[in-house]
Amino acid sequence: MNEVISQLIALQKIDLHLDTIDNKIKEEQDALDRQSAMLAQRESDIDDLHEQISTLEKERRTLDLELGEELVHVKSRQSKMMQVQTGREQTALLKEIEDGKQNIKDKEDKIVSIMAEVESLTAQVTRQQELLQAETKSLAEETIKTKEAIEAISKSKQTESNKRQKHASEVEAKLLSKYTILRERRNGLAVNNVLAGVCQGCFMSIPPQQYNTLLRGDKHLDCPVCQRIIYHLPPDDQE
């Protein structure tokens, strides 16, 4: 086989391996990032719950004050009842006292419902904080594991990168630059075989005349459809 083609095939094999290594590193990092984002979300949920509780407690304090004032008011109306003379005044006072009592009851009911809500929210905070604690511990462990995993992968990447450099230096500069651009634009695949007249990069047929040229095995061409560098190597000869 044409030596240039052998060089390109070898280079691409290494580059594809390097892509796999990079993907593995990215997967490791992404998994950790997802876990970290989940933890941040949990923290933000807990903050929201605290805020809800604080709003409710503020509301409750206001109700407590109003309730106290209402109690004083009803008591003062009740003592005034002793002093009034006319039936009309009595009726008016009684109405005021009844309204006041209703008000007190409403506020008390509201306070009870707020207390129940605060209790439920506080239980949620406790649960979320327990989860957060477990997740924080797990994230710390995962961070160490991920760092170690990435370090190990990076070591194999270094070996492969050295190999790549050696192979790349053997390829003619212009062809290497074409190869590099093709790999960027063609999903990592710049060089590929043509089998039974079909480009294995884009799976389109090559014109018969070009295919015949490739069949002789001493030349490489550009695929007329995907522009990848194409060659012919019978299936049995492939690694």
Ligand SMILES: [Zn+2]
């Ligand atoms: Zn093609």
